[in-house]
Amino acid sequence: MADTYDLTSLRDRLDRVASLDASALEAEEIAVLGRKQGELNARLKALGSIPIEQRREAGASLNTLKGEFEAAFAARREVLRAASRDAARSAIDPTMPGRAAWVGSRHPVTEVIDEIVEIFRSLGFTVALGPEVENEELNFHALNFPPDHPAMDMHDTLYLDQGRDAPAERLLLRTHTSPVQIRVMRGGPPPYRVVIPGMVYRNDPFDPSHAPAFSQIEGLAVDRGITFVDLKATLTHFARRFLGADTRVRFRPSFFPFTEPSAEMDVGCLLCGGEGCSACKGTGWMEILGCGMVHEQVLKGCDLDPEEWTGWAFGMGPQRIAMLRYGVPDIRLLYSGDMRFLSQFGRLA
Ligand code: DAH
Numbered sequence: 001m002a003d004t005y006d007l008t009s010l011r012d013r014l015d016r017v018a019s020l021d022a023s024a025l026e027a028e029e030i031a032v033l034g035r036k037q038g039e040l041n042a043r044l045k046a047l048g049s050i051p052i053e054q055r056r057e058a059g060a061s062l063n064t065l066k067g068e069f070e071a072a073f074a075a076r077r078e079v080l081r082a083a084s085r086d087a088a089r090s091a092i093d094p095t096m097p098g099r100a101a102w103v104g105s106r107h108p109v110t111e112v113i114d115e116i117v118e119i120f121r122s123l124g125f126t127v128a129l130g131p132e133v134e135n136e137e138l139n140f141h142a143l144n145f146p147p148d149h150p151a152m153d154m155h156d157t158l159y160l161d162q163g164r165d166a167p168a169e170r171l172l173l174r175t176h177t178s179p180v181q182i183r184v185m186r187g188g189p190p191p192y193r194v195v196i197p198g199m200v201y202r203n204d205p206f207d208p209s210h211a212p213a214f215s216q217i218e219g220l221a222v223d224r225g226i227t228f229v230d231l232k233a234t235l236t237h238f239a240r241r242f243l244g245a246d247t248r249v250r251f252r253p254s255f256f257p258f259t260e261p262s263a264e265m266d267v268g269c270l271l272c273g274g275e276g277c278s279a280c281k282g283t284g285w286m287e288i289l290g291c292g293m294v295h296e297q298v299l300k301g302c303d304l305d306p307e308e309w310t311g312w313a314f315g316m317g318p319q320r321i322a323m324l325r326y327g328v329p330d331i332r333l334l335y336s337g338d339m340r341f342l343s344q345f346g347r348l349a
Helices: 008-019 021-031 039-049 052-090 108-122 177-186 226-241 296-301 316-325 329-335
Strands: 133-136 160-161 172-174 192-201 211-225 251-254 259-268 285-294 310-316
Touching: 008 021, 008 052, 008 226, 021 039, 021 052, 021 108, 039 052, 108 192, 108 211, 108 226, 108 316, 133 177, 177 192, 177 211, 177 296, 211 226, 211 316, 226 251, 226 259, 226 285, 226 310, 251 285, 259 310, 310 316
Parallel strands: none
Antiparallel strands: 133 172, 160 172, 192 211, 211 310, 251 259, 259 285, 285 310
């Protein structure tokens, strides 16, 4: 029978408190100090059954022991808490360099489009937009393409429903932004000065210089008394604003069904400055756009009298221009989303 005033076993337990882990500590605290089942209370209650002359001293010892247990539990709890704090801290290495977050920048093609549009806006042009799902009438016929033009072949054009009889009902993905010229001219009276950015589609697989979807920027200026001089002056001004004041330009005769006369504008090679390099195939020149005077047939088809109204138009490809400007060898890089490529164009949005 545990002797009420032999405190040896309790003293042993007191000594062991300092080595208990967290859950054993909790259990031991209840076992020793618990109000109902606790060892100390049981001993205090049992004091009544020991000889009166020993009772006083035993009671004092038990109370002292109780205080010592309380202190020992509190001290052990604190040690365990500090240890677990240290463990958590050592899982973090404050000397490691921080991880740099990606900083977004605008896509080089977006940059080119916005710069070009902005230059024309500063000249009084407004932005016009048209649908990417267009009909054959506006994409081809109203632009004076002859009915058997090879561009209308399924090999080049992505038709959505070729079965219909009327060209105006045959839907396709527009192959250029030129049909928006027709929409503008049929949409209200001249004068017009518009730039038309947008996506166009062709039945081409991806290769280094082709993409099945790409963007264009179209331009159209129609007014009384507009001549080829306006075309050359405006596009030359544009090239020098966009590429630098000393940019050389030249116009070469060309052909488009919807312009007469037609031309292509070249600029001095952006990479070699005209010396001749692989990018300009040794010529020192790069073609950056097609242009011309709006064809009489096109004006007439929009109910505009060619005796009263004349105009000029242009079309260019922002992906192509971005490739020339930045020396990008493969158009697919512009579609890749590859951060190793894109992060070189670091301008912030
Ligand atoms: N639509 C032509 C194309 O996709 C580009 C073009 C050339 C547009 C001359 C024009 C222009 O407005 O005048 O190849």
